[in-house]
Amino acid sequence: MSWLQSLYASTIGKKAVMAITGLIIFGFTLGHMAGNLLAFFGEDTFNTYAATLKGNPPLLWGTRLLLLTVIPLHFLTAFQLIKRSNDARPATYSKWQPQRSTYASRTIRFGGIYLLGFILYHLAHYTLFLTNPEFGGYHDAQGRHDAFRMVVEGFSNPVNVAVYLVAMLSLVFHLSHGAWSMFQSMGLNHPKYNQLRERAAWTLAIVLTVGFSSVPIAVLTGVVHR
Amino acid sequence: MKITLNVWRQSSPEAAGSFVKYDVDGVSADMSMLEMLDVLNDRLESKGEAPIAFDHDCREGICGSCGFMINGVAHGPEKEITVCQTHMRSFKDGDELTLEPWRAMAFPVMRDLMVDRSAFDRIIQAGGYVSVRTGSAPEANATPVMKEHADMAFEAAACIGCGACVAACPNAAAMLFTSAKVSHLGLLPQGEPERDKRAIDMVAQMDKEGFGHCSNHGECEAVCPKGISVNFIARMNRDLLKATLRSSR
Known part of the structure; x- marks a missing residue:
């Protein structure tokens, strides 16, 4: 397996790891967003969805283990690459004018760091119930965990919604560059499809951000309520 | 034309460098960036100062020897040309230009605008x-x-x-x-x-x-x-x- 080690040691191999792990996280967020939108169908639908997920340990733990592998790998590799990039230019320019790079490409690492903090907070909030221990004790009429009540109460707090929306704003920029950049890193480039890559990245990034943001906004404005 | 230059001066790879300001009068719009530096270097030498070191060879934009940052852009503001083919007509009278060598760990500065x-x-x-x-x-x-x-x-x-x-x-x-x-x-x-x-x-x-x-x-x-x-x-x-x-x- 020494070839795998030397591939990971190379800059191109690390970018391939960024692309593959990024794609998996991206796929998960799409599914996550679709699930979140079920909140618009009310308490029963949402809690049925939550109970179905929890009632399927291979799916639940398979997804969790996959994410617990790829998310740390995505961040670890990113930090290694950032360090490498800083080492590659120890003396910076007194003046530097960007010519082609975009706001999204230049801020991808900062958005990523915010998203890492957000993911940890999000897990502490809605999965581990560290910030709100009472969430774990909510049950609906059928005795299932009342995930709907948890979401409505969580997003009734404007501070939570603000933290969430800033994360979604970071996500749109992170993905608008990352989701086409991963094709380039894997060598998937063809003049016929290159424009499609960038358009698809922007479209999916906006769909994700709008989809994710709609639930907390709907709760805060009273569209979704108990 | 009168051009003000902020040029990175560094006497050796080990020495610490800094920017030095030069006012260059009588610049013709038809001069290339390197010809303008030649004129400045002549003046510096006549005053007994060390000329600004920069790489160059063909001065036709095809050899790859020349190159430095002009106002934070590699090879300057014009697209698809090298600094030797960047002419002073790309700038205005009274412009201030910052000339800085390529910066990379793998490209150590040898002297002034020259890198290895x-x-x-x-x-x-x-x-x-x-x-x-x-x-x-x-x-x-x-x-x-x-x-x-x-x-x-x-x-x-x-x-x-x-x-x-x-x-x-x-x-x-x-x-x-x-x-x-x-x-x-x-x-x-x-x-x-x-x-x-x-x-x-x-x-x-x-x-x-x-x-x-x-x-x-x-x-x-x-x-x-x-x-x-x-x-x-x-x-x-x-x-x-x-x-x-x-x-x-």
Whole structure:
């Protein structure tokens, strides 16, 4: 397996790891967003969805283990690459004018760091119930965990919604560059499809951000309520 | 024209450098950037000061010797040309220009605006040989080459190794340079037998020299005096990943 080690040691191999792990996280967020939108169908639908997920340990733990592998790998590799990039230019320019790079490409690492903090907070909030221990004790009429009540109460707090929306704003920029950049890193480039890559990245990034943001906004404005 | 220059002055690789301000009067719009520096250097020498060191050779934009940052842009404001072909008509009377050497760990500053780019030579050397039949010259049309591939190989071969891609890249990556060198032989049947080995060895040398990684910013393509496309970077990524998966090593 020494070839795998030397591939990971190379800059191109690390970018391939960024692309593959990024794609998996991206796929998960799409599914996550679709699930979140079920909140618009009310308490029963949402809690049925939550109970179905929890009632399927291979799916639940398979997804969790996959994410617990790829998310740390995505961040670890990113930090290694950032360090490498800083080492590659120890003396910076007194003046530097960007010519082609975009706001999204230049801020991808900062958005990523915010998203890492957000993911940890999000897990502490809605999965581990560290910030709100009472969430774990909510049950609906059928005795299932009342995930709907948890979401409505969580997003009734404007501070939570603000933290969430800033994360979604970071996500749109992170993905608008990352989701086409991963094709380039894997060598998937063809003049016929290159424009499609960038358009698809922007479209999916906006769909994700709008989809994710709609639930907390709907709760805060009273569209979704108990 | 009167131009004010802020030039990076550094007497040796070990010395600490700093910016020095020069007012240059009587600049003609028809002078190239380097001719304007020649005039300034004459004046500096007549005053007993050390002239500003900069690399140059052909002054026709085809050798790859010259290059420095003008106001934070590699090779200056004009597209697809080198500093020797950047003329003073690109600037206005009274403009203030900051001239700074390429900055990268792998390109140590030798003096003033001159950097050591031998890391590029070592990447090319790492590419190794190409298997060709020696002896009598083969019939010119014996090896068919697809027109698209011939054109792409030619585009890649246009790389003059000036280092602007590294200078402009926020990660000081040499991906555009290395990908052009990997692709220009990798696209032709003559380079096919060593294609995998070449990609692996050249990328390994590029990493060893301490260049950064590619973040797909596209800054390199924007400043390349030969207009080499970042599509070659994707091609090198593809070549390296395929080569790693299928090579016997």
